[in-house]
Amino acid sequence: MIDQNTEIMLRRLWLNFKEKWWLAIVTAAIGAALFWGYAHLQNDVYSSAAVVYVQPAEGTTNIGTYDLQKLQMLIKDYRRFAGTARVTSDVRELLSKKDSEKNYNYLGSIAIIPDPEARFFTIIVQHSDRLMAAEVADAMAEVLVQISEDFIPSSAIKIIDHAVAPKAPIAPNRLRIVLTGLFLGVALGIAIIYLFYLSDRTIHNAEEFEKMFNMTPLGLIPTYTEEAGKNAKKKRLGLRFGRPNPLKEAQGRKHYKRIRKSNYILEAFKMLKTNLDYYNVDKRLQILVATSSIPDEGKSTVVNNLAQTFAEGGKRTLIIDMDLRRPVQHKIYGIKKPEGLSTVILKDTAPEEAVFPTELENLYVMPLGFRPPNPAALLESNAMKELMSYLRKRFDMIIIDSAPTLNMSDAPIIAAFSDAVLMVVSANNVDYRYVKLTMKNLSNVNAESILPVLNNISTDTGMYNYRYRYSGKYYGYGEREN
Secondary structure, eight states, X not given: OOOHHHHHHHHHHHHHHHHHHHHHHHHXXXXXXXXXXXXXXXXXXXXXXXXXXXXXXXXOOOGGGSOHHHHHHHHHHHHHHHTSHHHHHHHHXXXXXXXXXXXXXXXOEEEEEEOTXXXXXXXXXXXXXXHHHHHHHHHHHHHHHXXXXXXXXXXXXXXXXXXXXXXXXXXXXXXXXXXXXXXXXXXXXXXXXXHHHHHOOBOOSHHHHHHHHSOOOSEEEEOOOTTTTTTHHHHHTTOOOSOOOOSOSOOOHHHHHHHHTOHHHHHHHHXXXXXXXXXXXXXXXXXEEXXXXXXXXXXXXXXXXXXXXXXXXXXXXXXXXXXXXXXXXXXXXXXXXXXXXXXXXXXXXXXXXXXXXXXXXXXXXXXXXXXXXXXXXXXXXXHHHHHHHHHHHHXXXXXXXXXXXXXXXXXXXXXXXXXXXXXXXXXXXXXXHHHHHHHHHHHXXXXXXXXXXXXXXXTTSSOOSSOOOXXXXXXXXXXXXX
8 A cells, every 4th residue: 555655756746747748748859850850861771682502613523521511611711702802892893894984982881691501691782872782792792703713613602693673771760760769759858857856845735735844734725827717628638828827926906806706716715714713712813924935925915815805704804014125015905105014113103094995895904115224123113012902903803914934034023923824835836945944933933823825726736625616617615536
């Protein structure tokens, strides 16, 4: 029976092949094309053969005493003669007498093949010219007949079959060469995919996350794809004409409205809201700080969709932009006024003046304002603690959009006055080692609760355990398919 680690490993390997199968197709096409070019650069090779019979010289009557071993030695002598300069020169001279207009400098590849059980040997000539292959084989046989008369009087040879010009080349086998290139290309593509698998340190699904961190994600947010409707059929065929657009950082209010129209995204955030509501029955979570390991994991989008979900549920909800280095909430909601968090802390602006209502009932936003010169000092100030105490009394739910935690101290500081930390982890994007380091940093400051939210989960890989269909689209939760 396969253990859990092996199952996860095999599943990740299968996912890599499923997502990158096109690499094997590309490398196979390239390999076949290169080998096709190589095959067509090779000259055709034709083969022709003349068959010669070895017999005792005339006047020798006792053929039975003609030992087969001595016969084979004679054939070896003829083979050696065929490779001498004198014989090749005689062959050229003989061919030139027959046709003086041809160039016979190159005679091709000549081989003498003896028959181990008879008195025959075959002269085989391979040449790029089909006619010359036959001419050279016949000329070599004739010259060896003359050599027999001059140097080996104890034997004689006769030409049994004259060489015939071949109709088709014996080489190169272009189909085999192209198929070899195709096979090597597929093998190279598979090797590249496997290297991607070995170098992949990202988290793909909830099962892997649980295995790595011994924690269950509080929420699973599927990948948002704007082209899902018109390209659904193409994607089912394995063709990705619409590149998935994961829930990343803010792209404007219109972008978020499109996300809110996606049923399966809405249901994912409703499930996350429900899990937060019942996470701790003894202590209600009121202030949440959202962070991530690195930028572009979808933290700000998760903050906005979760806040809207709470607001739609009737809770008076506030979003506070505490990303002191790259604030985005004012862009998302089109807030152009200078008031914000920094003006409340540093310029004594009244909190009510820095809180702006949105078009959605019960949802309010406090943008950053101007970027402070010393972010850590602002977050650790007494004024910040007083502000958070004040806001606790006026809102049912406060969600703070903080900076990524890796190499920044903002989120751990904010975690000190929050009820829980929403740790947004982008599947197929962030290195799991960064996530471990981020959780360690948060644990070092005694964060109340670290609640992981796995974002950008693919719905077409079989790993998104909450699957459902409605009018041909995923939209709600159901039991995991076995």
